[in-house]
Amino acid sequence: MVGIVFVSADGGEREVEAPVGATVMLAAIRNDIRGIDAECGGSLNCATCHVYLDPACLPLVPGPSHDEAALLAHVSAERRPTSRLSCQIAIAPGLPRLRVALPEHQTCPF
Amino acid sequence: MPVLAGAVAPRGASHHLVVVGGSYAGLQAVASARESGFGGRVTLITAEDHPPYQRPPLSKAYLLGKVAEDALPLRAESFYRDAAIDLVTGCRVSHLDPVRRTITCGQDRPMPFDALVIACGARARRLAVPGAELDGVVVLRDLADARALRERLTAATSVLIVGGGYIGLEVAASAASLGKPVVVLEAGPRLLARAVPPQISDHLVRLHRRRGVTIRLGTGLDRLDGEGGRVVRAMGSDGARYPCDLVVVGVGAVPNVDFAQACGLATPAGIAIDAFCRTGMEGVYAAGDCTVQPNAFADSPLRLECVQNAMDQGRSAGAAVAGRPEPCPGIPRFWSDQFDAKLQSVGLSAGSDLSVSRGSSEEGRFSLFHFRQGHLRAVDSVNRPGDQIIGRRFLAAGLSPTPDQARDPAFDLRTLLPVS
16 A cells, blocks of 8 residues: 545645555545546546646656646646656555645646 | 536535445546535445446456456545545435435435435346356456456367457457457448447557457358257357357447436437436436447447547536536547557548548558548547647647648647647
8 A cells, every 4th residue: 555645725734555456546535535537537538637746746646648747738727747646646556655736726627 | 617507506505415336437426526616415326336446458358367456446545535425335226306305226225315315327238148147257347347257268279259249359459369269240331430440440450450359341240059958169250169258249339318218318229318417307417438428529429338438527516516517528539559550530420521641551550530521520549649639639629730731740739729
């Protein structure tokens, strides 16, 4: 299990445990973390599970694929260098605790 | 925000919202009703024995054993508790009384409602050929079907798929990935004919054949033969015999409208709703696969079977119940995963007069941009999700690239979109 700290847009924090093989998005849904919509269930269709990965965690996980980067160009909230789609951040064995911040909104106005 | 005269919906604490159907549309309706401020009692009724769960993985990752059942629920259990939603499982609604405004499950007492959302979905169409009732002939629609299919797939030695639509092709890809010999019979001249243009159909034929799937186009099923009650072979309309011990039928779905039809709310084609998901009955809404709704992308009202439509309509119905009606965006969106191909569509390509491609079929990454009179109508993609989200934004904004801009991979289409 890997701990994931979700920091909400208003600064509140909650830590949950996620099993190896899951994703940050799945951990959020299973634990009813608000602020991640994940409309498509993690199939790279919707860009509604956007998070900001803590800069200290960036080197811990592989960077975004070409397709993820293409979708990140259309997220609803501000896009930052630390922006990721949480469905693409896999919980790998040996991963230390992750920290992600939630954007102010997900659902694109289209 | 548009507000309809005379459409003041019940939203006081004493009001009871009942939502019938526990999949994407029903769940989204209760979630959106709460998010839009509905303060009354909320009951979500599902005929299945489980809380709402994800369906797209059932024909793909779940069949392959890559996704476990505990990863399927759409919401955590705490969601229902925290949002004060009474979740009633294993309850199939049999009757709607429009005068007393009650719904009834089997022998249960009638349940009164102030607002009702019907989101009963659709069921798999069955085969009407001799042998269709044999053991080993299955459909895939819900989790119970998927459990059974997964078990049978493990033991199967040769798999026959009837129907080259989304379900048939996804199951074919999953079964072939598990090393099973697979034959797909498609009665029409090409795969996914109702959903995608010929270029995508052709790409899929090549993809499946390359992975060892036998695809027979223009070939119907005449009959299934059994031994000891179990299916052993199929007779195709091409006169060929296809040995098989598992037959997966993917020949479309029919809307679940029995009780809605009995009280005059629906026809066999579905429950007619307007842009706000209202039926012809005051305070009664409908959403998802069971509905027929006017759509800007089609000349006549459409019944769409896809997750996105279910969520869009559920959101619209829930907001309307809470007294904050918003029209459904109505942009059709579909997706499918087969082997390593991610197939996505936005808009409807039927009726277009020009299609240009971006990327190439040979590289396995391409999109088709469809135009009518120079205006973008739809985008179909294989492994180019970025084009999909761009297409969605164009369609939502009523904007269009020119065909030349769309076919030039060096042209950044985003520059034509308003800054979000």
